[in-house]
Amino acid sequence: MLKGVDISKHNGNIDFENLKNNVDFIIIRCAYRGINNRKIFTDEKFKNNIKEANRLNIPVGLYIYSTAKTTDEAIEEAEFCITLAKAYKINYPISIDVEDNKNQGNLSKNQLSNIIKFFCDTIEKNNYYAMYYCNKDWYLNKLNHDILKPYDKWIAQWNKEKCDIVCGIWQYSDKGKVDGINGPVDLNYSFKDYCKIINPIIPNVERSITIGTEVSFNKCYISSDSDNPLKPLYGHGKITKILNNKKNPYLINENDCWIRKDDIL
Template sequence: MRGLYVLIVIALITLYPVYVSDGQRWTYIDSFGIKLPLRYNIHGIDVSHHNEQIDWHKVKHSIEDKVEISFCFIKATEGEDLKDADFEKNWKESRKTGLIRGAYHFYVPRANPVEQAQNFIESVVLEEGDFVPVLDFEIQGTNKRVRANLLENIKTFINIIENHYGVKPIIYTNGHIYKQYIKGNLDKYPLWISNYDSQKLEGYDDARLMIWQHSTDGKVDGIRGNVDFNVFVASKSHLDDICIK
């Protein structure tokens, strides 16, 4: 009996990770070259000029086992004056395919938040059905003075964007930045979390958690090289909550 007990314990320890991950239904999708959490039905990508020329028609029609690309986020701006070289083309062409599109700004901690917000506003006109604006907040800088003022500057950026577009922007971030700056300070904003190491997301406000960037190694017809993959993790009824009406 002792031997049987030991075998049962070993089996439980071995199978526990499988049991935990199986709740997400991680399944390898050959045409995308990665596993996707098929517990969720709405999958998407995010791109910038680094992805070079994109054939959006092929992207839209990349389907396998009823899994398809439904949305995309496109880099628009960075810092005070950088505008993504391919944004305008990607923005227009993705719209033609019927994909839900979104635009994001890469926040530079040392740069002026007012000028950063203006850079985005000058570059992005949102239409009905588009995602609300996205703040890409994933670095905090190395300067102590910059870090000391970072949260207030982020709030300044968000307030300008919110006042201009009339909607609460999505905050894209990682676990470290979330714990240090977002949690307890910016809890009312929708969340887009990047996490490539976990089988499921834990420790976030489920009421605000909308999108999970789970891989940077995906493949999609119409795009050269690797592509970031995301999945909408909230209930489908919340999709409209983060789109322009």
């Protein structure tokens, strides 16, 4: 049984040098879909968190906080995760986190299960290992287990000595303490050594950037010559124009904004 944490921007600045001695794996939130506006955003700490984990050779997986209400949105979320994953070494699963009661709580068992299925199928078609996350109550009452048999489960059940559900990963606390992280953090046990199961894809760090390339980014600019970075509204889009002699050579979605190579996640 391996011990790990799952982290996001809510955990602030993490001392990974200290953390690496206290965990066997990390699951990093790479993205989340807005509860109200339906847009997908890159987690603001994702780039730093994944770079540090890879630098220190800490086994790492990813998850997205989903508010998908349709299978099309599930595919969109999976593709967003894949875009982010390509530049990094991923040796734990990529998971969809289903727990958003406002958007998903009233879906039928088949609807929610198919959202998970379409996400996981898209992940696995791109040669990553898929998983889904939910709490014990949602697992027992909101899912069709026949639809989800092919996929590993990551189950949240806190304040118990053991998980009541057979799963790949058990999140056993949301109030853990680990050196390297200030404040409470989610604690997990992995019942599988995913590093022995998953053959990580070689990171495509130097991928070519051309017109039509889909990218995620953490800063943008109002023009191709601006020196004043702005926080992007969405943080994801398609490169539609390239001006190689400019400070910010890449135009996003015809006229959304301009970005630099260093802004790309």
